[in-house]
Amino acid sequence: MHLLLSPMQQTDRLISPSVNWGSLTPLLVLLGAGLVLLVGAALSARGWAKGLYATLTAAAAVAAGVLQFVLWNSTVHNGPKPLVGEAIVVDGPSLFIGISICAALLLAALVTDNYLRREDIDSPEVYGLYLMAALGGLVMAASNDLIVLFLGLEVLSIALYVLAASHRKRIESQEAGLKYFILGGFSSAFFLYGIALVYGATGTTRLRGPESIKTVLALTVETDKHRALLVVGVALLLVGLAFKVAAVPFHSWTPDVYQGAPTPVTGFMASAAKAAAFGALLRSVVLSMPELRDDWRPAIWVLAILTLVIGSTLAVVQTNVKRMLAYSSISHAGFILVGIEAAAHGGESGDRGIASVLFYLLTYAVLVSGTFAVSTLVGRSGDGAHGLDSYRGLGRQRPVLALTLTVFLLAQAGVPLTSGFVAKFSVITAAADASSYAIAIIAMLAAVIGAFLYLRIIVSMFLEDGDAEGERVSIPFGTGAAIGISVAFTLVVGFFPGWLLELARDAATRLY
């Protein structure tokens, strides 16, 4: 087993790992944009022209996304590869999730611009934090080392703690920040402890590739001597990740934080953070510990069912739309867990599972960003009008906006010809392919319960008499563009999902 040890040559020369800068460009773009933004803002006394921060952020997001497509192309030709001494990898899932995160970032940036102006918050820091958080997310999804994964997680989380608390005028915002912070720190500690125990059991923190957890497990799982330590570690890893993806019973932060945080941030959390966390879950457990799947798959199974059922059940009794959407995002996490469960079966059906998870993450990221974008607008000045009442009469007042929200909601409910349906369908297909029929049926039934709450919002918009109090909902350009992009994507993928499905399938099979 000694070969697993990191080389400890007694030479003075430091052997730095070779760095393939080209493959790091997406990360560098985000980092660079963040730094330029922060430094530039700090240096200019009067701040930048309006909208420039957002433009820069959006541009960075687009650039990072495009670069990842380019990388994708090279992956197709040269195969997936590790980077910087196997700290991270460039492969199908990492790029796919990376693109999802960039999409979320783009949409968030577009929405935030107007939001900040409306709320009179002048903060380049917000964009900087978005960029850093996205960077953390990308790292999480691409990490090939538990330590790197942890650091990525912390980069993402800490940025989000701050973002959640960043609306200084809303007392709920700070409450959300504090709750998120305490619980996030708490669960990070568990996650970290899990890393320690896994390290203790295997002697490495690498996930895949040579001298990694995967190879160790492949060699030693038969002897079984250190299983206790290992599986306890895995359990704690799962706890940390389950917290991040908001799986029941580690979900309790979600509704409060989603409700309290500034709405664009909520959208970003629900899309980017969720994608990153699921990416991490895929990498750290599903793909790296297939030998232990008999241990953790039942846990995922239970988590998925609890998440689906409790998420949608609790959503039904809500009256605050943001909170509803929070619970609905929990329920969606349950759906993705169904895909993870299918992925756990390995083999071809496992690939199907991974593909379905990837597909779901991307479509959901766009979908939920769009939903929260509408919610941002309806929230009106002060970001407080999120009750169901606030949506009353939107169908008359702003028919197009109401219609787009309807599309988003129906997509989340899984109505055909929307991306949400295809996503659900692909997850169910994966589950059925893995013979997980029970969980598939429960997932679909939970989706029906969930549909109730989407209908409630629709009822408020279209079917109830009277109009909401407060100012008329305005639709500024940036947010409108974000909504437009989301709705277009949702419908295009709904009508013609083939290409994206193939892409996801490709990504799932192009693993490092």
Next chain:
Amino acid sequence: MIEVIVFIAASLMVIGGALGVVLRSNPVHAALSLVLTLFGVAVHFVSMEAHFLAAVQVIVYAGAIVVLFLFVIMLLGVDKVEDLRTEPMMRQRYLGPLVGVGVLGLVGTAVIVARGRTIVQSVEGLDTVGHDANVKQLARSLFSDYVFAFELTSVLLVIAVVGTVLLARRPNKGLQAAREKAGVNA
């Protein structure tokens, strides 16, 4: 033998300090108890020959972090004594320790079950000869295998800075007013 004594002594510091953090009602006292624990941990690091870490532990943790805590406590006057005798949510009082006991019991069991069954026995080993060797190795590890992670920490620190600026900055109005004033003056 001396190792055992050191272990027990340091462990008493650790546990005592930890209990102090949890049980002392005054946050200042809690912070000071935390220092005790941190020192105890540092002692353990030393006895496990992680000298550099021990030093960092004392400097960063005890030196910086706890001071920060105390500073905030004193600055903001949140040093109100927390009434630990009453508990608005009683189940928290029973179930909280129960969770603690559960975690301890389960992880402890795992540790004991897995005792001595680690995969790797010493092959090349840590260089335990010179103290600087520890630093060297650490540095080597940090800048070769973990160079990416190391760079990430920088991002983390940037976030911490930016975040604190964003959170702790006074609301815009004052700023703007000040700017306007300056503009008028100019």
Next chain:
Amino acid sequence: MIAAADVTPTWYLLLAAALFAIGCTGVLVRRNPLVMFMCIELMLNAVNLSFVAFSRTYLDIKGQTTVFFVLVVAAAEVVVGLGIVIAILRRRPSANADDIAELKG
């Protein structure tokens, strides 16, 4: 097998587990957010202890390197956490965790 009197890594691991458990309990029973942060620090320290113990077991430096990262993370977390507490205290008289419960249901 090492003699009973020897301090084996298992001892450290058990100590770490105990420390972790205490920290965990602390988060659950304390109401002052600063003390809660401290308890989280306790948990992180327990993890550090474990890492070093494993590092010692394997005679592998990686565990120690990790501790270094954890220290940074802990520092960053504390800074941000305190920032949030400060922000809250600007708006509220107290930062008692039990008082901050507007969002619920």
Next chain:
Amino acid sequence: MLNVIWLIPLLPLCGFVINVVLGRRLGDPKSGLLAAAMCGAAFIVTLVTYFDLVSRPEEARQHVATVFSWIPVGGLSVDAAFLADPLSITMALFITGIGTLIHLYAVGYMHGDPKFSKFFVYLNLFAFSMLMLVLGENMLVTFLGWEGVGTCSYLLISFWHTRESAATAGKKAFVTNRVGDWGFMIAMFLAFQAVGSLSYSTLNSAAMGGTLVRSTATAITMMLFIGACGKSAQLPLYIWLPDAMEGPTPVSALIHAATMVTAGVYLMVRVNPVIATAFTWAPAVIAIVGAATALFAATVAVAQTDIKKVLAYSTVSQLGFMFLAVGSGAYVAAIFHMVTHAFFKALLFLGSGSVIHGMHHEQDMRRMGALRKLMPITAGTFIIGWLAIAGVPPFAGFWSKDEILLAAWAHPTNPALFKVLWGVGLFTALLTAFYMTRQVIMVFFGQARWEDHSGDHGAHGEFKPHESPAIMLLPLVALSGLSIVGGVLNLPFTDSTKRLFHWLEPLVHFGEIEGHASAGEKWGLAVGTAALCLASMGVAIFVYQRNRAKAVEPQILVDGWRYDRFVSWFMGNPGRQAFEATAWVDRNIVDGAVNGVATGVRRSGAVLRRTQSGFVRNYALLIGGGVVLMLAWFLLRAVGVFG
């Protein structure tokens, strides 16, 4: 000519269509005359067909005219086809014949009604349906007519729909008929399953050829009989007929006396080979039900005071006679009685209608009396009808009723039972003579009681019954003639005078049961019956004309043995309650379960919500609990608890 028998139903249909489109414009009386003309034309075509048929040799007197393939699916192939044979043409003859008369009568009777043309729309539609019924080559075409006449009956009974009782009566007639239709439908299914066709010829030849299993034949018989019970108002489904008198009187005459109600009898005769193939208890049941109905209705008729109700119960009773004949295997007798009954009952109804017309829609016989002077022609014809129904020789009723009683008396296979039934029949005949006499006396003789009640008629200052117009009297006269001579169709004296028997023989020879009675027996029965009927009439005169004895009219008979009332009560109370209970179950249990799921989700949401208390420590505890459970699961697996 046989190829155009489809013209027979088509003509009234044309009348129907024309009146639907133009009826209002034609108006009173043109639309009525048009309808009558159509019916008359149909009668003429039928006559022509009849002569064509007669001119053929006996074995060729059957012709199928297929118009088009109606329902062709799988093994089932039903044509819209008509059958011309002695039986169907006999039926068609008296339907179109009497129908035309009644159409004419109705032109007078309905004069001035705001919905005059609509009445004839219905009446023509009825004639069409009835002709489809009797001319249908297969059971399904018959069923089309069967339901058609039911529908028309519904429409016509509730013709004066603003009257609640008329509306209710119409509905009752339809629904009760539907009960019978159920039987008819099952019979069709059985027949289709057994012989693969709904055609009468296939079914009957299967029965005659022995390919029809006996049990199936029995089932078909009983199911058809249920259908017949509904249509021909036999126990226990007779209840709609007395109520049907809410309709205009021509309707009562045409539908509820002469034609539609005899459809059941026709149907039974049509499938007589099947009945013959069935177990012997099946015809016995038919005979028993027939006799029981006859007696039952006669007893009720004795106590009725409504002029039309008496006739209605009398109709039920006479139909019972026909079924007694069917059950006894005397199909020709059944048809014979059907025809004669059509004559005299139509006459009686039209007569009563004339009376009602003359009395300004007064129907209570207690308010009549001594009308013979004011309405001489009506009275005269009515009296002829009375004599016919009472069984006074040589009027038509005597001959046909005698045949039936004879068949029961001489039934060869089950003499004991049929002797009893004969007794019942005889007694019923006496009762018939009695109540009809009572009616005639109450209406046309005695004192003029209407004068006492003239004040009730409100606006009419001067109230005086009057004779009806000629157009109404003409049919009365014609029908009275037929009632007198109707018997010649089938006189029992010599073989050659049994014209109807020979005419129908090819159709019934398989099913007809020949009783063995000596000539002496026959004469004795005939004379005895006639004598007893006369005696019965004497008693009635004794009671009602001379007032020598108190009339025995117990309330229970007035109420029709309270059967109808019981049925209404049953439908209104336990039946209604059962329906309501089902609806309650639907609302609260079936739908309750659905809503319960929703409520359950909401409740559990509300309960689970409490975990989301807002306190961050609670949340941490939840996470901690999750951690412990997770750890426990993994550890237990690792140490091998869960394998």
Next chain:
Amino acid sequence: MSGSNSFPILTALVLTPAIGAVVVSAVSKRRPDLVKLFALSFSGISAAMSIWLLCTFRSGEAGMQFVSKHAWIKPWGISWNLGVDGISIFLVVLTGLLWPIALLGADAHHDEKPYAAWLLVLQAGVMGSFMSQDLFLFFVFFEIVLVPMYFLIGRWGYEGRVYAATKFFLYTMVGSALMLVGLVTTALLARRDIGYMTFDIHEIAAGSQFAASTGRWLFLAFAIAFAVKVPLFPFHTWLPDAHTQAPTAGSVILAGVMLKLGTYGLLRFNVFLFPEASRYFRPLLLTLAVIGIIYGAIVATVQKDLKRLVAYSSVAHLGFIVLGTFAFTSSAASGSVMQMINHGVSTGALFLMVGMISERRHTREIAQLRGLQKVAPIFAVVFTVVMLSSIGVPGLNGFVGEFLILTGTFLTARWWAVVAAAGVILAALYLLWAYQRVFHGEPDEANQSFRELSVREGLVLLPMLAAIFFCGVYPKAMLDRIEPSVKALLAHVEEQTGYEEPIPVAVPVSEPEHAKDKEHAKDTEHAEETEHKEGE
């Protein structure tokens, strides 16, 4: 699989209303008059196309015609696969014709633009459902129709509309949730036999070999979805609410075609894909159908709301259709297919007229209505005809279907047919009773001013009346087109399960009968041939 026609008429039938919806919703607010015009012209075009479809449909052929198949989602083997055969052709035509009627027959009262747009979307969805030969595509259409219907009920309905719409949406969704899992599993399992993934029902039916137990589970997954949609007892309770609260056009369409999605699905998918399971679950479904017939009628009898009454009558009528579907005889199955149309026409017309009543009187409560026949005799006559058709009086369309169903059912499930036939009695009871209460009697003051049928209303009802008479008198025109497909389906069942359809042998008596038999033999031969072709 024939039907090469250069013009993709089926695709056009789906797209025309969809484009219409877009066009209608793009109409400027300043020109509200254009809304109706556009809506009518687009639905008119689809009506015309559907009639053309019917005219060019080759009668006597069993297979799919006008097939239009294009790959859609390649990774899953899903294609845009439309086709019509005898089972679906009339449903498509009915869908084509019902929309102009619904648009003309009932007004929106408010927000006419979205109303018309949703209606057209609904038409596209329904069209697609009836023509899809691909499971996935079918599901897409099957599910998408919920949305426009939800809005139609929820936005233009009566007082309890939101509850009813939500119930409708969620209840149906529960069913389709199970169906989704079922259809995915079907395709995945069939892949093992076929070798590639496909959702084409013909390929699946031909190539798959489900284990008995698997087939049964899959059958259930589909059957529950369709049972909810039909609705079959005890899944029917959404229907009265939805019908009662829906606007008139909604009720008409719901009863006219949307419920048929369920019965059509049972026949097209359950029986076709899982013949063994269909045989296995036959007693259950027959029993539920019979319970539905009796139960629906009983509950209808005591309803106080006229629309609710008609809604429950639908439960009873659809019970007949399910009964015929699972009788496994060609007459019963043909009857079922025919009855789908009949029910659509008669109940659609009933709802239309009930809608007219409530339009005039602003109430649907039976107790509030009285004596309408006196003030509106023509209205009453039309109502009577429709009612008699619904009761199943021979000579009108309702009878033919019911009779065929019962006759066919009697051959294989005697006692069920006997009980179901009793439903015929109850049908007369509840409808006549309601008719008596509403139309008979002396009109009171509130009903005195009841308006007679207007010309427009008459024109709207005229085609329905014509259909009622035509199908009752000359059903052969329909049956000739329906039967080959039904027979092919049954042949498929026979081939898969070893079941043999009992066909009573007609005893030949006279020569015309004999000649007809020969003709029949030819027909069946023909059907078998096409069946073979399909098999290849």
